[in-house]
Each structure stands twice: as structure tokens, then as C-alpha cells.
Amino acid sequence: MIASQPISGVVPPAVAEATVMTVWPSVASTALGQTLGRIYRIREGAGPISLGRLALVATIPLGLMLYLSMRLPWSIRRYRLTNRRVIVERGINPRVEQYVDLDRFDAIDVVVSPGQEWYAAGDLVFRRGPIETLRLAGVSRPESFRQTCLKVRQSYVAVAAALGQPVGAG
Secondary structure, eight states: OOOOOSSTTOOOTTTOOOEEEEEOBOGGGSHHHHHHHHHHTOOOEETTEEHHHHHHHHTHHHHHHHHHHTTSTTTOEEEEEESSEEEEEETTTTEEEEEEEGGGOSEEEEEOOTTTGGGTEEEEEEEETTEEEEEEEEEESHHHHHHHHHHHHHHHHHHHHHHTSOOSOO
């Protein structure tokens, strides 16, 4: 028997954990990627030719190797937002490495380290008051993922408050 849902594809947290959005860390999550980003930003040069652009062309093989190394079966990482929590997963068959429940943070900061801005990336820092509860390194276009996390959290917390109890089968 198929259970009917008021809104197609929407699963209440009490019923099951459902993925809302998945993002993958960029090369800006690595020290080497950030170093390359700082070098690529160098604008000194003549006209359209800058030191940063020359360095970009010279380091294409290195950048490609860095990107591909992040896609190896044992090093694949992803950040998944569900209707219950934010999860850091690793591996082809994802296993949970870290997570924070949606009611265990109240703010998300975007921290852009030197070198990450070249990639339009940054770290998302989940906080409960002054305490850091989770950090997602090198998220590409972090503001859109931040906004989605905050909206899902707001929905989750509102339902939990209305029910007077935690939502979901922890």
C-alpha cells in the first residue's frame, strides 16, 4: 500500500529522514587549493596577462590532480542536508562522519579564508551561541546552502515547538 502525502516528495521528520540538498566540497576545502587560489588572484602584469593567469595555466595539471584526488573512492566527501540534520559523509557508499541535528545550532556563519574567494567558496560554521557545532569546509557558493539550511531548520524547530517534543525518530 502506498502512503499518500499532502505534498508530493515531502516526508515528515517523524516518518523518515529525507535528503533536502547535497553539496560537494570544492578544492577550496584543501590547503593546496587555497594556496593556488591566493596565487591565481595576483593581478600584477600587463593588460590581460597577469601573474595569476600565467600561474593558472602553469598549474593546470596540479589543479586537475587535486580535483581528481578528491574524487577517489576513499576520499569522496559530501555535505547532506536532511529534514533532521546536516551530515558530513565520506566514501562511495556514504557513511556518516559528522553531523549536527537541526535543533543543535542557531546560527550559520560563512567564513571565507584567503584563497577561497577565487573559487567563490567558503566554510560554513554552524554555531549554538558561541560554540561551533559543525564546520563544512570549502562549500562552493556557500550562501545559497546556508539559506537552505536555515529555512529547513526554521521549519523543523517550528514543528517541534508546535508538537512540544523533538521531531523525528532520533
